[in-house]
Amino acid sequence: MSLAPSGDPTKILVLGIETSCDETAAAVVDGCGHVRSSVVATQHELHAEYGGVVPEIASRAHLEHLLPVIRRAVRDAGITLADLDAIAVGHRPGLIGALLVGTSVAKGLALALEIPLVGVDHVHAHLVAGLLDAPPVAFPSLGLVVSGGHSSLYLVEDPISPILLGRTIDDAIGEAFDKVAAMLGLGHPGGPEVERLAAGGDSDAFDFPVANLGKDRMDFSFSGLKTAVLYAAKGQPGRTPPILDERRRADLAASFQFATIKAVRRNLRRAFDRHPEVGSLLVGGGVSANQAVRAMLQTEAAARSIDLRLPPLEWCVDNGAMIAGLGARRLAAGETDGLDLAPAATSRSTVMPD
């Protein structure tokens, strides 16, 4: 690693590469978490026709767009590739074919530039999104990642190795939004569409179930909720389907969104009660862009005088800045990876012992 002579972390520049799903992204972040540039090329249009992400299409698009995205991120940062001190890459979890593109490009750059390679867990990276371009936070924190692929709660003593407190046992919260969007005839990605529709609906119109997996557990389950919405929208098997007019659609969207927020709030409260030592809450993931979710988090944090770190909307979605941000932290801790770094479909976290 080519550390700056002064040891000044603002002089350390890390390129972050993100290709875990359907965003091709790259960013340059310095050793203090200041974002010098961030470029995200979304593939939503490519997948819209299919109602979800098609892995092979995603992989092909990453291969086509990643290098131009990196070039722009480097140019926007006002540097050249030769100025970089390390390459960070989200190498897990995600679609394997998509991750292969990002990790192979990252390794090729690290080899050719003779700089360190830092592999980053994509879910853990979401936790630092709210720490970018922001003052340092006091640890320990609670961490919440709510996205299309993940619904996880962490105890964060250090973002490099968060401790998993709970996660979804079936659908991720964002996945539930996508599926409910499909039931209501909305487009993909479903989160913003459901939120828009919910804004004009009554959240008390339907009393949807919120799965409780045990009073001490902080895991999530959204499959029962999803089925309840399906029956309310299309009718139970063998029964006459209800008329799904605009009013009902909006009420379904609002009631569904309210139920998901209740599930997140309940588990958050459990986590705060179990870990009174935490003074901050780190939040990330695409669903944290939902205004109703953000309002709930602000209310909960204010009630407990918690330092809430909500990322700006652009860093709620998958991006390279969070990858570079966590990569810079690993680099500062002396952690790097070899060129044999392999992508993996699943996240890997230390689990909180019972």
Added chain:
Amino acid sequence: MSTKTAGTSQVAMLPMLAIELSQRAGGAAVRTTDGATYNCGFEGGRRDRDDVLPGIESALRESGVRTSSLAAVAVDVGPGGFTGLRISIAAGQAIAEAASAVVIAVPAALVAAESTPSLSTKRGVIIVCAAAKAGTVWCTQLTRATVEDPWRILGEPGIVDRLVCESTPSALLADEHVDASMLEAFRGAGIPIDEPVFRPSAVADIALSGGRDVRIFSDPSMLLPLYPRAPEAVRKWQERPSR
């Protein structure tokens, strides 16, 4: 973007890194300015520990060539296994970008023809079958007048469900995935049918010999796989009954 076919001086292309990973296993070759070649093999696509970039690094180290001094990166662009092509092309793009090297896209059929030992004495027309699926193959016809000449692609390669050749081929390359019924007539006519072989040093040889079948790009992002078909999921989506 700039693209060239042939004509570029061989010396300007050296040192060259050549990557072959169109099949499950592959390798890299580093051709130095004095013409020496340093090879390494790798499995590619290992889930536990990737060996492609470490292999490339070891070949470069052994050759004494610094990555930043590479003038060209040549890669077999398929058709072939998606995983291997994705790794080799992504790595090739990135290495070339950082080294300000040109990239050279080499079709897999040329690599197979150049690499397979039994073809070294053949001339005339040969057929290379690849990317077999559901009774179809990606068919490339190649030709050369003498055994000293490089193989050249004849006509337009493409997906076929029946192998047709205007003149009797002197050989046919087909792996175990090609439907046996497609090969019956050629086997019956006594035309030798062999398993294709793919060598990384052949990728370098073909890239250096140039010609219209080899594409050279100064923009490394233009190096992309040769996809024989639309993604399977897209095909199934388009064929679903409710559509």
